[in-house]
Amino acid sequence: MRYVSTRGQAGPVTAAAAIMQGLAEDGGLFVPTGWPRVGPALLHVMGQMNYQARAAAIIALYLTDFSLDEVHDCVAAAYDDDKFDHPHVAPVVAAGDCHFLELWHGPTCAFKDMALQLLPHILSRALQKEHVAGGVLILVATSGDTGKAALEGFEDVPRTRIAVFYPQHGVSEIQRLQMVTQDGENVCVTAVDGNFDDAQRGVKELFQDRDLAAMLARRGWRLSSANSINWGRLVPQVVYYFSAYCDMVQRGAVALGEPVNFVVPTGNFGDILAGYYAKRMGLPIGRLICASNANNVLTDFIRTGRYDRRRDLQRTTSPSMDILVSSNLERLLYHVTGGDAPQVAQWMRQLREEGCYQVPPAVAAAVQQVFWGGWASDAAARDAIRLVWQRHGYLMDPHTAVAYCVAEEYRHTSGDRTPLVIVSTASPFKFNRTVAAALGLATAGQGEFDVLAALSRCTGWAAPPQLAAVRDMPYRHDGVCRRDEMRDAVLAWMGEYTKIEN
Numbered sequence: 217m218r219y220v221s222t223r224g225q226a227g228p229v230t231a232a233a234a235i236m237q238g239l240a241e242d243g244g245l246f247v248p249t250g251w252p253r254v255g256p257a258l259l260h261v262m263g264q265m266n267y268q269a270r271a272a273a274i275i276a277l278y279l280t281d282f283s284l285d286e287v288h289d290c291v292a293a294a295y296d297d298d299k300f301d302h303p304h305v306a307p308v309v310a311a312g313d314c315h316f317l318e319l320w321h322g323p324t325c326a327f328k329d330m331a332l333q334l335l336p337h338i339l340s341r342a343l344q345k346e347h348v349a350g351g352v353l354i355l356v357a358t359s360g361d362t363g364k365a366a367l368e369g370f371e372d373v374p375r376t377r378i379a380v381f382y383p384q385h386g387v388s389e390i391q392r393l394q395m396v397t398q399d400g401e402n403v404c405v406t407a408v409d410g411n412f413d414d415a416q417r418g419v420k421e422l423f424q425d426r427d428l429a430a431m432l433a434r435r436g437w438r439l440s441s442a443n444s445i446n447w448g449r450l451v452p453q454v455v456y457y458f459s460a461y462c463d464m465v466q467r468g469a470v471a472l473g474e475p476v477n478f479v480v481p482t483g484n485f486g487d488i489l490a491g492y493y494a495k496r497m498g499l500p501i502g503r504l505i506c507a508s509n510a511n512n513v514l515t516d517f518i519r520t521g522r523y524d525r526r527r528d529l530q531r532t533t534s535p536s537m538d539i540l541v542s543s544n545l546e547r548l549l550y551h552v553t554g555g556d557a558p559q560v561a562q563w564m565r566q567l568r569e570e571g572c573y574q575v576p577p578a579v580a581a582a583v584q585q586v587f588w589g590g591w592a593s594d595a596a597a598r599d600a601i602r603l604v605w606q607r608h609g610y611l612m613d614p615h616t617a618v619a620y621c622v623a624e625e626y627r628h629t630s631g632d633r634t635p636l637v638i639v640s641t642a643s644p645f646k647f648n649r650t651v652a653a654a655l656g657l658a659t660a661g662q663g664e665f666d667v668l669a670a671l672s673r674c675t676g677w678a679a680p681p682q683l684a685a686v687r688d689m690p691y692r693h694d695g696v697c698r699r700d701e702m703r704d705a706v707l708a709w710m711g712e713y714t715k716i717e718n
């Protein structure tokens with residue numbers, strides 16, 4: 217399998233090269249040049265496998281430049297039972313007439329772990345395969361969740377180092393503690409005196425700094441990013457659509473070959489795009505239902521074919537979906553136009569320069585054939601958390617609750633009775649204050665760990681130990697810097713590593 221850029225000016229390259237580069241040289245995203253087929257026979261066999269074996273089977277179809285042993289080793293390291301607290305890794309759980317695909321049993325209790333536990337292992341192998349000497353330095357600016365998930369994934373992975381910058385006053389107390397207590401010899405966590413924008417702009421400047429790149433290169437390091445446009449983040453996500461389908465067949469919710477719909481709480485369009493790949497590979501998916509919060513650019517796009525980011529970003533109780541530019545949509549546009557790279561490049565230019573673009577009716581119709589879009593307000597999500605808890609004893613986080621609301625609206629307006637899986641992207645304890653308030657608990661003035669304990673007492677659900685434990689862990693990272701000092705912070709830290717140990 218080879219990979220080319222959505223903007224037509226890069227590739228074809230191997231999977232290892234695509235993953236090592238992250239973004240293509242022409243600014244586009246790498247996409248596979250074909251669709252591996254998974255027919256009913258293989259699906260049937262996958263039904264008998266555990267999650268790790270299912271993952272290896274799917275990932276091997278895309279990482280064809282990796283040996284099967286290499287794929288197996290990466291998967292075993294990523295989804296091992298010290299890392300995931302559920303034997304099925306990504307279980308499907310029934311509540312009322314819904315099924316929830318729980319993607320939050322990893323080390324940081326949210327769905328980013330599904331990809332960020334695997335990507336570092338693949339990246340480390342990719343360096344060997346491409347005969348690149350030296351290592352990769354990952355730079356991340358985070359508003360909370362991605363930074364911690366990336367730190368956990370890269371911790372002590374050979375030939376990688378990771379530097380995370382977070383806004384000093386822009387993350388929650390638990391998120392901050394999760395990061396400053398991070399273990400690992402190859403990690404560096406620094407607070408930036410400013411907000412998330414400052415941290416993000418600072419990291420962008422570091423990526424564009426040629427002197428910095430040259431200095432690092434002399435020491436054997438190349439810069440890379442772990443954000444969700446990297447192909448290595450997408451491919452692990454295709455797996456859980458197959459796995460969920462196999463589980464639905466096994467529990468008798470659907471016959472092998474019959475369709476299932478998925479409802480996906482969406483921000484950057486990465487999670488739901490993996491579902492599109494699964495469908496194109498032959499998985500019997502009916503509709504992919506794209507659920508947004510009040511930042512409903514994608515709802516409008518799916519309904520009208522017009523993408524318009526010219527609106528204010530709203531802060532909602534589902535912060536991981538507070539996004540106005542959904543980067544991975546570019547890959548969908550490439551595929552639904554039959555690979556029309558010049559056209560995709562033009563829409564992306566319009567988005568950058570004018571803030572909007574309009575696709576023609578035929579393209580909008582192709583999108584609507586597969587996707588349905590809806591959105592939910594914070595109030596609707598809050599009511600859904602309470603209602604589902606009262607009726608079914610199932611506790612949803614605010615992102616999952618947005619998906620639940622949109623699922624209800626879809627069923628109501630379409631009359632479609634296809635079995636439906638709601639993708640659950642975070643543990644309710646990760647967003648404990650919002651969830652506790654939805655259940656009517658008084659939390660004003662209480663510290664986060666008290667709220668965590670109160671939510672656990674009220675529901676009888678155990679709080680994930682990795683969240684509660686950070687309160688008592690030793691601080692390992694106390695650095696603070698201004699935006700204009702981030703470069704020095706990186707160099708000072710990297711200066712300790714004058715050469716790479718292979």
Ligand SMILES: *Cc1c(COP(=O)(O)O)cnc(C)c1O
Nearest residue numbers: 482483484485486487536641642
């Ligand atoms: C990142 C994230 C999402 C959105 O996923 P995308 O791939 O950006 O669409 C949804 N829920 C949670 C909890 C997340 O962390």
